[in-house]
Amino acid sequence: RSVYDDQPNAHQKFMEKLDACIRNHDREIEKMCNFHHQGFVDAITELLKVRADAEKLKVQVTDTNRRLQDAGKEVIAQTEEIIRCRVQQRNITTVVEKLQLCLPVLEMYSKLKEQMSVKRYYSALKTMEQLENLYLPRVSQYRFCQIMIENLPKLREEIKEISMSDLKDFLESIRKHSDRIGETAMKQAQQQKTFSTALQKQNNVNYGQNMHLGRNRILESKNELTLKRTFEDEDEHEEEVLTAQDLVDFSPVYRCLHIYSVLGDGEVFENYYRKQRRKQARLVLQPQSSMHETVEGYRRYFSQIVGFFVVEDHILHVTQGLVTRTYTDELWNMALSKIIAVLRTHSSYCSDPDLVLELKNLIVVFADTLQGYGFPVNRLFDLLFEIRDQYNETLLKKWSGLFRDIFEADNYSPIPVANEEEYRIVISKFPFQDPELDKQSFPKKLPMSQSVPQIYMQVKEFIYASLKFSESLHRSSTEIDDMLRKSTNLLLTRTLSSCLQNLIKKPHIGLTELVQIIINTTHLEQACKYLEDFISNITNISQLTVHTARLYGLSTFKDARHAAEGEIYTKLNQKIDEFIQIADYDWTMSESDGRASGYLMDLINFLRSTFQVFTHLPGKVAQTACMSACQHLSMSLMQMLLDSELKQISMGAIQQFNLDVIQCELFASSEPVPGFQGDTLQLAFIDLRQLLDLFMVWDWSTYLADYGQATSKYLRVNPSTALTLLEKMKDSSKKNNIFAQFRKNDRDKQKLIETVVKQLRSLVNGMSQHT
Numbered sequence: 001r002s003v004y005d006d007q008p009n010a011h012q013k014f015m016e017k018l019d020a021c022i023r024n025h026d027r028e029i030e031k032m033c034n035f036h037h038q039g040f041v042d043a044i045t046e047l048l049k050v051r052a053d054a055e056k057l058k059v060q061v062t063d064t065n066r067r068l069q070d071a072g073k074e075v076i077a078q079t080e081e082i083i084r085c086r087v088q089q090r091n092i093t094t095v096v097e098k099l100q101l102c103l104p105v106l107e108m109y110s111k112l113k114e115q116m117s118v119k120r121y122y123s124a125l126k127t128m129e130q131l132e133n134l135y136l137p138r139v140s141q142y143r144f145c146q147i148m149i150e151n152l153p154k155l156r157e158e159i160k161e162i163s164m165s166d167l168k169d170f171l172e173s174i175r176k177h178s179d180r181i182g183e184t185a186m187k188q189a190q191q192q193k194t195f196s197t198a199l200q201k202q203n204n205v206n207y208g209q210n211m212h213l214g215r216n217r218i219l220e221s222k223n224e225l226t227l228k229r230t231f232e233d234e235d236e237h238e239e240e241v242l243t244a245q246d247l248v249d250f251s252p253v254y255r256c257l258h259i260y261s262v263l264g265d266g267e268v269f270e271n272y273y274r275k276q277r278r279k280q281a282r283l284v285l286q287p288q289s290s291m292h293e294t295v296e297g298y299r300r301y302f303s304q305i306v307g308f309f310v311v312e313d314h315i316l317h318v319t320q321g322l323v324t325r326t327y328t329d330e331l332w333n334m335a336l337s338k339i340i341a342v343l344r345t346h347s348s349y350c351s352d353p354d355l356v357l358e359l360k361n362l363i364v365v366f367a368d369t370l371q372g373y374g375f376p377v378n379r380l381f382d383l384l385f386e387i388r389d390q391y392n393e394t395l396l397k398k399w400s401g402l403f404r405d406i407f408e409a410d411n412y413s414p415i416p417v418a419n420e421e422e423y424r425i426v427i428s429k430f431p432f433q434d435p436e437l438d439k440q441s442f443p444k445k446l447p448m449s450q451s452v453p454q455i456y457m458q459v460k461e462f463i464y465a466s467l468k469f470s471e472s473l474h475r476s477s478t479e480i481d482d483m484l485r486k487s488t489n490l491l492l493t494r495t496l497s498s499c500l501q502n503l504i505k506k507p508h509i510g511l512t513e514l515v516q517i518i519i520n521t522t523h524l525e526q527a528c529k530y531l532e533d534f535i536s537n538i539t540n541i542s543q544l545t546v547h548t549a550r551l552y553g554l555s556t557f558k559d560a561r562h563a564a565e566g567e568i569y570t571k572l573n574q575k576i577d578e579f580i581q582i583a584d585y586d587w588t589m590s591e592s593d594g595r596a597s598g599y600l601m602d603l604i605n606f607l608r609s610t611f612q613v614f615t616h617l618p619g620k621v622a623q624t625a626c627m628s629a630c631q632h633l634s635m636s637l638m639q640m641l642l643d644s645e646l647k648q649i650s651m652g653a654i655q656q657f658n659l660d661v662i663q664c665e666l667f668a669s670s671e672p673v674p675g676f677q678g679d680t681l682q683l684a685f686i687d688l689r690q691l692l693d694l695f696m697v698w699d700w701s702t703y704l705a706d707y708g709q710a711t712s713k714y715l716r717v718n719p720s721t722a723l724t725l726l727e728k729m730k731d732s733s734k735k736n737n738i739f740a741q742f743r744k745n746d747r748d749k750q751k752l753i754e755t756v757v758k759q760l761r762s763l764v765n766g767m768s769q770h771t
Helices: 009-115 123-138 143-203 208-225 251-261 264-287 294-320 323-349 354-371 378-409 420-429 437-438 449-472 475-507 509-528 529-538 554-581 598-616 619-641 651-669 680-697 701-704 719-736 744-770
Strands: 416-418 444-446
Touching: 009 123, 123 143, 123 251, 143 251, 143 294, 143 323, 143 354, 143 719, 251 264, 251 598, 264 323, 294 323, 294 529, 323 354, 323 378, 323 680, 354 378, 354 449, 378 449, 416 598, 416 701, 420 509, 444 680, 449 475, 449 529, 475 509, 475 529, 509 529, 509 554, 509 598, 554 598, 554 619, 554 719, 598 619, 619 651, 619 680, 651 680, 680 719, 701 744, 719 744
Parallel strands: none
Antiparallel strands: 416 444
């Protein structure tokens, strides 16, 4: 550091000191070399000696090296081979490692192809998912992996298309097999119901004897109708219970649902499935135009519907979300409205009560089957009440024909019974009781004709037929009793009443038949209480119940009886008119024949024999008929005298007419029908009698003097009637007595007639003015 100080001559001093130091070191080196020189010389000497050995060694080493090189060439070659093998081994190891990564991918892809070939699409989708998420990312750098990655979406689309195709085949299959599915389901429901009914019958075995007999007949007839004819299976001896999945393979639905769920398109699949099923529902609910013609048409229709909803119920319970309860309820409500409309329309075409009854049984089985699957069916049972009214209408039409046939076949004469056995046969069909008749010995006759027990039995058959429809409607005995009474009332008040009214109006029904009809209706009226007991027995509802309806048969038979009575009066009058029409009076005869006219005697004999037939009628009816006949006869005879076409009447004709009226009065006084008081029946001819007496006696002075007084002898003679008849006699006198004007008596009589005519005209004019 002092060298670079600012002192003068510092550098020079430094150099001097350095030179002095160097000289000191040189002297030390020289001393050391001198000290070691001998050793150095010895070493050189030794080195020279070694030189020769080194040359020799060099030769040996060169030779050894040559030989070593020669020997190392093979080693080098082998070493290079080893190196090459090591490289190959390393490459192989690398390849093996890469193949170990790729082989699972290839195996999975091969597995995927195999699953696709055997149609295991759901497993194939799982394999694709593993490939994408686990295997392919490890080897994504390879080209074949890129090809696989590009193919996977295509495979998914292919799986979707294939599964959708399978679903369409499935939908077509269940559309074809829905009737078979429904038939099986309805058969099972029917068997279960039959079993329950049998248990119920066994539990109710201690019911009353009458109810047991009534219900036993109903159940037997119903079993014959339903168990024999409803849903016969192709193999009746097959005990295995088939279900929907036994009849249809549902795997396409499950597979397609899983596939679309895995692919994230579950909602798309649900919408498509529901849309297609709605379309199928509309097709199923569309009936054939001729469905109402046979029960098979209805059975096929119901089977298809049941099959459809059984499938939906199965799908609802085995899948999650594909079909929901809300969806099935909505579909069922839509279907139910359509079903009710279809049944209401087609059932209206049914005119056969047996077909309507079978339809009712099918509807009940149909409703019970779907109710078992959880579908509400109350509206179907409400529809059955509408169909019940129609069923009753068809029954009424059928029984109307039966009643007409019975009335046509009846001979309208009392039923003859030759012995006790025949008598018991009749009373077993009709509740007839007559202690007086029981005392009589055989053979004897029952008052009613053969139609009465037949009508009674047919009314009971109608009640049975009506009860058949009421079975299985889930209604109480009280409601069934009320329905039976209402339908029976319709039968009596409308059908039977109409048949009786038409029968009474038929031209071939004579007076004898009308009398028998009145007797028949009397006995049928008395039997109505037994019909009420019959209904109470089969429904087990007491008649003492407050709301129990009563049968209106009393009014029905009373109305028929009144109509028959009126027809008797009408036919009697018609018969009288027929006799009157054959009357052949000579109105210009000078004097009478001295005896009554032949037609009138025949008429009286007819009336006498007819009224003898009326002995079985109630007294009032016979009396009314007799009085009506006499009044009509009197009016007809009066009209004959006053006929405008009759221009002249002689006194001889009046005398002959008087003889006929006398016979009529004798008939009336003979009491052809018992029960008339005094000369009541004769009063029917009082108008004729007073008129004829007036002309026969020629008592005009008394008539004109007492006219208008209550004590008048000719009180029933009307001035206009007397005037009409007098003018006919006046004209007759002029024509028959040309020379009467030359005889004083005849001239006086003619003047008297003219005077009386004037007075009568004044009375008639006075009456008209007063009126």
